Amino acid sequence: MILVIGATGHVGSELVRLLAERGTPARALIHSPDRAASIQRLGLEVALGDFEQPDTLDAAMAGCDHVFLLSPPHPRQPEQEQHVIDAAKRAGVGHVVKQSVPGADPDAGVVFGRWHAQIEQSLAQSGLAHTLLRPSYFMQNFLMSAQLVAEQGVLYGMTGEARISYIDASDIAAVAAQVLTSPGNHGTSYMLTGPEALTAAEVAERLSAATGRQVRYVNMPPEAFRQALAGAGLPGWLVDALVEGNTMLAAGHGATVTDEVARLTGRPPRTFEQFAADHRAAFGGEPSN
Numbered sequence: 001m002i003l004v005i006g007a008t009g010h011v012g013s014e015l016v017r018l019l020a021e022r023g024t025p026a027r028a029l030i031h032s033p034d035r036a037a038s039i040q041r042l043g044l045e046v047a048l049g050d051f052e053q054p055d056t057l058d059a060a061m062a063g064c065d066h067v068f069l070l071s072p073p074h075p076r077q078p079e080q081e082q083h084v085i086d087a088a089k090r091a092g093v094g095h096v097v098k099q100s101v102p103g104a105d106p107d108a109g110v111v112f113g114r115w116h117a118q119i120e121q122s123l124a125q126s127g128l129a130h131t132l133l134r135p136s137y138f139m140q141n142f143l144m145s146a147q148l149v150a151e152q153g154v155l156y157g158m159t160g161e162a163r164i165s166y167i168d169a170s171d172i173a174a175v176a177a178q179v180l181t182s183p184g185n186h187g188t189s190y191m192l193t194g195p196e197a198l199t200a201a202e203v204a205e206r207l208s209a210a211t212g213r214q215v216r217y218v219n220m221p222p223e224a225f226r227q228a229l230a231g232a233g234l235p236g237w238l239v240d241a242l243v244e245g246n247t248m249l250a251a252g253h254g255a256t257v258t259d260e261v262a263r264l265t266g267r268p269p270r271t272f273e274q275f276a277a278d279h280r281a282a283f284g285g286e287p288s289n
């Protein structure tokens, strides 16, 4: 039995769909009870739970030999994933697949990298067999800008001419499904990327092609980008983290392209064209029939 944590998010929702399709026994940890029905319709088990309530994690893990561990960015992310690791240890789980970030390091310049490094270290010390997935920047992050793109035909950012190897979250899920159901991945980490590294202007070109409407990229100075994020109502810690992260990307740290998705899943990673076509209506194009 596989316990999927984060089962209603970008990666987890696709992972539970893939496991259900394959007929792999799986249970989803559900945080918001009104989201349980969509998982149950797939024929999977659900367990209500919260990272901050360890007893709910113990109940969810009963009888599970694998855990997919993912949590959203949050100042308590290290403590929250620690609760999962402790529960996995108590339950005698045989293998944990953890979603991390590229460049996770105690001295990383981005707080996300420092938080994930802390969790990775604790996972290593736990003695649990584990595999680390390090996906690049998600294509799905652009959905946060979709309304502005649709309304104004403008994509705002601060990564300048830098190339970034955007990955579709469904490719991370496909790798996770593979790693959770096949032997030989213990003690390994995989750097996962899309098929190519694109500039933001090239992303805008692909959004133009998918929507049939002109989308142009406007590069903002970091301070203006910061103010725009704060103006959109994001909490201060997240604004700081996103400016930090985008500064690293602008300096060229997101450009690496690997062949891990193809090697592990047997098919090439999805392109930005495919992602943009799937979401053309959100970005202001005519819905496809």
Ligand SMILES: NC(=O)c1ccc[n+]([C@@H]2O[C@H](COP(=O)([O-])OP(=O)(O)OC[C@H]3O[C@@H](n4cnc5c(N)ncnc54)[C@H](OP(=O)(O)O)[C@@H]3O)[C@@H](O)[C@H]2O)c1
Binding pocket: 005, 006, 007, 008, 009, 010, 011, 012, 030, 031, 032, 035, 049, 050, 051, 052, 070, 071, 072, 073, 099, 100, 101, 102, 112, 134, 135, 136, 137, 138, 141, 169
């Ligand atoms: N975005 C990127 O470009 C990127 C790149 C590399 C790595 N990452 C890493 O990927 C992770 C995020 O992945 P994602 O985008 O797939 O996540 P996501 O879409 O934000 O989903 C988060 C999941 O966690 C659940 N959750 C939230 N609070 C919870 C709680 N207290 N207890 C139990 N479950 C809870 C959510 O359920 P509800 O919705 O019901 O609350 C949801 O299912 C982060 O660790 C991030 O650092 C992201």
